[in-house]
Amino acid sequence: MYYGYAGKILEVNLNAGKVVEKELDLQFARRFIGGLGFNAKILYDEVGPSVDPFGPDNVVAIAPGALCGTDAPTAARTEVTTKSPLTGIIGSGNFGGYWGPALKRAGYDAVIIRGESEKPVYLWVDNDRVEIREAAHLWGRDTFETTNALKKELGQNINVLSIGQAGENLVRFADVTADYYYSPGRCHAGGVLGAKRLKAIAVQGKKKIAIKSPTEFKRAIREVEDRIPRYPGWKPREKAGSIGDTTPALAETVAKYLTRGDKYCYCHCPLGEYYGCTLIADIKTGKYAGTKIINASYTHYGVYVKALGIDFPAAWKIKELSNRYGMDSHPGRLSYLMRIFQKGIITKKDTDGLDLTKGNDDAFIEMLRKIAYREGFGDFLAEGFVRAARKIGRGAEEELLTVKGAEAQGVLPPRQELARLAGMRTQLSFLTCPRGGDDLKNQHALHDFPRFSPWARELNWSEEEYIEWLLGWLDMFEDVKNKTFGVPPRLRSLSDLDEQMITVWYGDLTCAYDALGLCMFAVNATNVIGATHCGNLLAAATGWDITAQEFMKTGERIYNLMRAYSVREGMTRKDDHWPARFYGRSFPKKKIDRLLDRYYELRGWDKKTGIPTAQKLVELRLDEVIDQLQKLGCL
Numbered sequence: 001m002y003y004g005y006a007g008k009i010l011e012v013n014l015n016a017g018k019v020v021e022k023e024l025d026l027q028f029a030r031r032f033i034g035g036l037g038f039n040a041k042i043l044y045d046e047v048g049p050s051v052d053p054f055g056p057d058n059v060v061a062i063a064p065g066a067l068c069g070t071d072a073p074t075a076a077r078t079e080v081t082t083k084s085p086l087t088g089i090i091g092s093g094n095f096g097g098y099w100g101p102a103l104k105r106a107g108y109d110a111v112i113i114r115g116e117s118e119k120p121v122y123l124w125v126d127n128d129r130v131e132i133r134e135a136a137h138l139w140g141r142d143t144f145e146t147t148n149a150l151k152k153e154l155g156q157n158i159n160v161l162s163i164g165q166a167g168e169n170l171v172r173f174a175d176v177t178a179d180y181y182y183s184p185g186r187c188h189a190g191g192v193l194g195a196k197r198l199k200a201i202a203v204q205g206k207k208k209i210a211i212k213s214p215t216e217f218k219r220a221i222r223e224v225e226d227r228i229p230r231y232p233g234w235k236p237r238e239k240a241g242s243i244g245d246t247t248p249a250l251a252e253t254v255a256k257y258l259t260r261g262d263k264y265c266y267c268h269c270p271l272g273e274y275y276g277c278t279l280i281a282d283i284k285t286g287k288y289a290g291t292k293i294i295n296a297s298y299t300h301y302g303v304y305v306k307a308l309g310i311d312f313p314a315a316w317k318i319k320e321l322s323n324r325y326g327m328d329s330h331p332g333r334l335s336y337l338m339r340i341f342q343k344g345i346i347t348k349k350d351t352d353g354l355d356l357t358k359g360n361d362d363a364f365i366e367m368l369r370k371i372a373y374r375e376g377f378g379d380f381l382a383e384g385f386v387r388a389a390r391k392i393g394r395g396a397e398e399e400l401l402t403v404k405g406a407e408a409q410g411v412l413p414p415r416q417e418l419a420r421l422a423g424m425r426t427q428l429s430f431l432t433c434p435r436g437g438d439d440l441k442n443q444h445a446l447h448d449f450p451r452f453s454p455w456a457r458e459l460n461w462s463e464e465e466y467i468e469w470l471l472g473w474l475d476m477f478e479d480v481k482n483k484t485f486g487v488p489p490r491l492r493s494l495s496d497l498d499e500q501m502i503t504v505w506y507g508d509l510t511c512a513y514d515a516l517g518l519c520m521f522a523v524n525a526t527n528v529i530g531a532t533h534c535g536n537l538l539a540a541a542t543g544w545d546i547t548a549q550e551f552m553k554t555g556e557r558i559y560n561l562m563r564a565y566s567v568r569e570g571m572t573r574k575d576d577h578w579p580a581r582f583y584g585r586s587f588p589k590k591k592i593d594r595l596l597d598r599y600y601e602l603r604g605w606d607k608k609t610g611i612p613t614a615q616k617l618v619e620l621r622l623d624e625v626i627d628q629l630q631k632l633g634c635l
Contacts, residue, residue, distance in 0.1 A: 003212035004541035015115035033515035034066030039081035053085035063110035064100035065517015074519035076265035087405040093184030106205030142324035162200035164326030212543030236458035307411035309359035325372035404436025434562035443506035475530020512555030573610035
């Protein structure tokens with residue numbers, strides 16, 4: 001009897017056209033939990049340095065979190081992981097919604113895609129019945145059209161994950177889309193599935209996930225549900241309908257496009273009504289009439305509006321098209337193109353006649369299409385903007401801000417973006433993030449600290465009132481609190497040591513809750529759910545005697561495994577830096593080096609190389625990693 005788990009892993013061999021079910025090893029599950037943990041281990045074991053990301057030896061691992069398919073609050077996230085065609089290291093992202101829970105309820109804790117098919121196919125998972133079917137009739141369609149066609153063919157209640165034209169055409173930052181609106185950004189798996197000619201995975205799952213201790217599980221659920229409405233940060237944001245910019249004028253501008261929908265994700269998630277996940281942008285008039293996007297809180301789309309000088313309907317259209325094409329919707333790419341166009345680095349002669357000046361939404365939208373179809377200049381950009389900038393020359397590389405081969409998640413000119421990040425105390429998260437280019441696997445969306453939170457100012461709290469609330473609210477071990485906030489606790493004078501401790505804590509916590517399938521907005525953004533809550537939910541679901549300390553140790557194990565994967569691909573301390581050209585008298589490299597020294601010390605990594613030490617890997621029960629890194633001369 002598997003408690004909390006479906007009990008099987010589905011292995012798909014596209015070369016042979018066969019699927020095999022394997023029983024879930026519970027020791028494996030205990031070591032890596034699920035979701036990101038399962039995928040990181042699968043990728044590490046199967047995809048080495050010599051593997052071409054677009055070659056048949058690369059794999060795509062898709063795993064719902066361990067609590068997916070249960071009633072645990074916010075537990076609807078599914079991880080998609082592969083060797084990234086963009087960066088050559090781990091590409092991993094997760095998405096919410098209904099597809100992952102459906103896979104779990106069909107009986108599978110993960111699906112592993114290997115090899116490549118000679119012709120387009122899709123996978124049909126109908127509870128215990130799994131088939132590889134021809135997909136010639138789907139090839140060339142976008143993800144919305146593919147989903148509609150499969151629903152017509154298989155039934156309206158199915159869930160569909162698919163690639164669009166970007167994946168088919170091997171765009172290096174192509175993504176996948178599930179059920180129209182859910183996308184694991186920056187996983188870069190779309191092109192890998194395109195190379196494998198796997199168009200879609202359709203799922204229907206109706207089984208119930210067994211819970212070992214139902215009474216304890218309900219009690220753990222209630223603890224979280226009771227905390228969600230008590231988060232004080234909701235109050236000043238009620239007028240905006242989301243956790244984003246609460247400027248009244250902006251809220252009024254956006255409100256006319258928005259309606260409130262039903263649940264955004266499968267799970268019982270009371271967070272949705274507070275955070276804005278259930279908001280729907282439904283454009284009724286104008287040239288973008290018919291555009292519809294769920295989870296339309298305007299935080300993300302405001303980036304497009306401000307950076308590109310376009311209106312909200314155009315921004316939502318760009319998001320919709322990104323989902324349709326199956327392409328990472330990172331807004332920094334379009335703002336980068338606009339910037340180098342305005343500087344004359346590229347001209348209409350380069351861009352096939354498109355005028356990429358600020359506010360020209362038609363040109364931006366057409367460029368997205370060109371990238372997805374690899375037409376003209378779009379073919380050039382589909383190789384990734386780092387590769388494109390290198391070939392363009394003429395200063396194009398100077399306008400890029402990258403980490404580990406991925407563009408940093410921002411839209412400002414690079415020096416302004418760097419100054420912004422350096423002032424946010426999150427730059428260490430950007431620099432050390434295992435997949436590069438962002439801080440989503442570290443302390444992303446951490447709103448409540450280390451600074452005095454803006455919502456507390458809006459509520460006219462004193463700093464003393466705020467830190468008293470914060471220390472009582474945070475589900476964080478006391479020794480970590482003391483090292484982070486000091487004794488007596490303080491906020492305004494946080495030292496570099498505190499920043500590194502925060503980055504370590506949230507790096508481990510993020511990996512652990514990504515393994516559970518919990519939502520970032522419930523953990524990092526609001527700190528509603530913490531390590532103790534996670535441990536209680538997992539223990540009640542599985543019957544394991546797992547503690548919060550073991551849960552965090554598992555997150556540390558996953559984080560170190562991803563780091564070991566990057567090390568095996570040739571990355572070391574030198575790659576935990578901003579591009580060398582940005583360092584100078586006003587921004588000394590020594591400052592980052594000091595941050596890294598202490599961060600590595602806290603992590604138990606070698607200071608000179610940034611590689612996890614053998615001692616640390618033994619502590620984390622990653623002995624197999626030690627053997628391989630020693631053979632490669634990394635240890």
